[in-house]
Amino acid sequence: MKPSIPFRGHQNSNARSASLCMAMILAGLLLPITGCGKKHLEISPQLKSFASQKETQEKTLVEMDAKNSPDANPRFPDCQPFFSAAAKGDWLTVSNVFSDLENRANGRAAPSEQYQRGLWLTPVMETYGAFEAFALGHQKYAELFGNEIVQSIPPGSVYFGGTDPGRFVVTAMQKSQVNDDPFFTLTQNALADGFYLKYLRSMYGDRIYVPTDQDSQNSFKDYTDDVQSRRKDNKLKPGENVKVSDDGRVQVSGQVAVMQINGLLAKIIFDKNPDRDFYIEVSFPLDWMYPYLEPHGLILKINHQPLPQLSEDALRQDQQYWANLVAPMIGDWLKTDTSIPEITAFAEKVRRHDFSGFTGDPAFVQNDYSRKMFSAARAHIADLYVWRMNQATAPDEKDRMASAADFAFRQALALCPYHQEAAKAYEDFLNSQNRNSDAGLIHGMAVRFPNRN
Numbered sequence: 514m515k516p517s518i519p520f521r522g523h524q525n526s527n528a529r530s531a532s533l534c535m536a537m538i539l540a541g542l543l544l545p546i547t548g549c550g551k552k553h554l555e556i557s558p559q560l561k562s563f564a565s566q567k568e569t570q571e572k573t574l575v576e577m578d579a580k581n582s583p584d585a586n587p588r589f590p591d592c593q594p595f596f597s598a599a600a601k602g603d604w605l606t607v608s609n610v611f612s613d614l615e616n617r618a619n620g621r622a623a624p625s626e627q628y629q630r631g632l633w634l635t636p637v638m639e640t641y642g643a644f645e646a647f648a649l650g651h652q653k654y655a656e657l658f659g660n661e662i663v664q665s666i667p668p669g670s671v672y673f674g675g676t677d678p679g680r681f682v683v684t685a686m687q688k689s690q691v692n693d694d695p696f697f698t699l700t701q702n703a704l705a706d707g708f709y710l711k712y713l714r715s716m717y718g719d720r721i722y723v724p725t726d727q728d729s730q731n732s733f734k735d736y737t738d739d740v741q742s743r744r745k746d747n748k749l750k751p752g753e754n755v756k757v758s759d760d761g762r763v764q765v766s767g768q769v770a771v772m773q774i775n776g777l778l779a780k781i782i783f784d785k786n787p788d789r790d791f792y793i794e795v796s797f798p799l800d801w802m803y804p805y806l807e808p809h810g811l812i813l814k815i816n817h818q819p820l821p822q823l824s825e826d827a828l829r830q831d832q833q834y835w836a837n838l839v840a841p842m843i844g845d846w847l848k849t850d851t852s853i854p855e856i857t858a859f860a861e862k863v864r865r866h867d868f869s870g871f872t873g874d875p876a877f878v879q880n881d882y883s884r885k886m887f888s889a890a891r892a893h894i895a896d897l898y899v900w901r902m903n904q905a906t907a908p909d910e911k912d913r914m915a916s917a918a919d920f921a922f923r924q925a926l927a928l929c930p931y932h933q934e935a936a937k938a939y940e941d942f943l944n945s946q947n948r949n950s951d952a953g954l955i956h957g958m959a960v961r962f963p964n965r966n
Contacts, residue, residue: 551648556602557656563643563685567636568596570691570716577715578631587629590614592637599640604648611641635712639690642681650678650882654842658811658886659686661838662794665810668695671721671789672812673779675702675796678886679812683794690716697721697789702796704778705729705771722785724778732777737763740770772797783815791815795893803900810834811890813897822910823901828917835891835924842887844872847927849920853951856923857958860930864961881929888929892938895921899942918942926955931962 554560575589595614598606614637615621617628646655659682666672674680680700688694697717703709704724713723724732741763744755752769776799783791793802794812804819808831832849839847846859862871863878877883898918905911922939925932936959943952 552603552605554602554604554644554647555652556600557652560643560647560685561600563690564596564599564640566689566691567640568592568599571596571633571636574632574636574712574715578629578633582629582631584629588627589631589633590617590628592633595637596640599644604644607641607644608648611637630708632708632712632715635709639681639684642677643685646678646682646882646886650886651876651880654877654880654883654886655682656686658890659683661811663687663695665812666696666792667790669693669789670696671782671786671791672696672698673701673791673793674698675700675794676886676889679794679796679890693717693720699782701775701779701793701799702772703775704782705732705774710778721789722782724781728781729778732774732781735777736770736774737765740765740773768797772799775799776801787817791817794890795896798893798896803897806897808834808894808897811838811887813894822905823898823914823917828913831894831917832920835921838887839924839928840873842873842877843927846872847924849916851923853923853954856927857930857954859927860958861961864930884929885932888925888932888935891921891925891928892932892935895925895935895942896938899938915946919946926958930958933959 571592575592578589579587592614595607595610598610614628614634617626618630618634620627655678658678662672662679662683663686672683674683680698680702684690684698687696687698690698693716697720699713699717700709707726707729710724710726710729717723740749740753740755741757743749744757749755750769750773752767753773754765754767754770756764758764779799780801792809792812792814793806802815805816806813807816807820807823807827808814836847843859847856862869866879868875871878895918898914898921902911902914902918905914919942922935922942925935926939929935936955940952940955940959943949943955
């Protein structure tokens with residue numbers, strides 16, 4: 514079994530019904546965060562421009578929502594106070610106003626205080642998500658993360674962003690998401706949400722293929738048909754919650770189920786846009802993608818044809834990229850032959866704020882959000898290597914992929930020793946290699962940070 518690394522966080526709820534009456538929760542799969550962040554941000558020209566573009570887009574979408582609303586007098590918010598606070602870098606007001614808007618749009622308010630949910634909420638959410646990353650993370654590393662990804666993707670490509678920073682920071686750091694400049698930016702996590710698909714069609718529908726409502730319904734039905742078959746064969750995935758009512762209707766709920774549907778819709782986008790390059794920043798593994806994936810800096814490229822194997826050159830470039838990236842953050846001590854005891858010893862010193870002999874950046878290792886952001890990216894590349902290892906039949910290829918996975922996991926845990934999902938995935942990997950003693954060290958290191966996720 515391969516270790517999967519779903520980095521969870523906030524959840525957004527959305528009910529959808531298909532012909533077989535599915536009931537499920539639409540999970541956001543966002544990066545866990547800690548701390549309340551700064552009250553005020555030193556807002557950069559790029560972030561200010563981004564917020565201005567999103568304000569213009571939100572106003573246009575409110576008009577579309579009102580025009581298409583079945584209600585005679587639909588109730589929509591005035592989002593100007595939210596965007597005004599964003600323009601000033603007033604994070605506290607941005608956070609408070611967004612919470613109120615989201616609660617009212619999602620039915621968590623008295624009926625008379627609720628807003629009609631619609632396309633307008635997504636640009637507000639994207640603005641909030643970007644500002645959150647800069648408020649909770651270190652500005653230097655939020656910009657580094659976003660710029661590294663933006664600069665690595667060829668113009669005209671399609672990019673799936675999964676975690677909070679993978680989606681929102683990249684959205685903010687490109688020239689114009691709305692004008693796909695330099696590439697199309699969307700999230701695989703929300704494709705099962707009909708409002709989100711409409712939002713994408715309003716932005717990109719005349720330039721790339723975006724799934725239709727019929728595509729969405731077909732994907733829901735395909736999934737329910739498949740899950741019924743697998744349920745009979747006792748082959749449901751862990752976390753896939755399936756119930757069958759007395760009249761035979763299937764009800765499926767939970768994060769795993771929603772991501773299966775998201776995966777089907779992502780495959781439609783991939784298949785229907787053969788002239789585009791594709792890239793993904795992973796939040797939750799999508800099984801169909803694994804044969805097509807290869808490392809690409811902080812993220813992964815989705816090739817249009819399955820790769821028989823990852824080349825030695827691809828592995829060398831990946832390791833060199835991450836060695837150069839990691840060194841200024843934690844110091845240039847982590848090599849391919851660095852032992853796990855050395856990594857756990859380093860984590861313990863940093864945990865005690867003992868920076869004697871430390872040659873990295875104290876600002877990085879003292880910021881939870883920034884550490885998890887880069888750790889998550891590295892761990893998902895390690896997950897690809899584990900999948901390749903499990904698929905390989907030749908012993909040499911298994912060993913080659915195991916070695917690549919091992920080093921990537923060690924980098925991920927050196928970056929953030931308390932990223933519990935990454936630690937668990939590495940622990941599972943080590944146990945699969947009969948390295949139980951090393952697995953115990955990783956487990957012990959992770960549990961020493963019980964309240965950091």
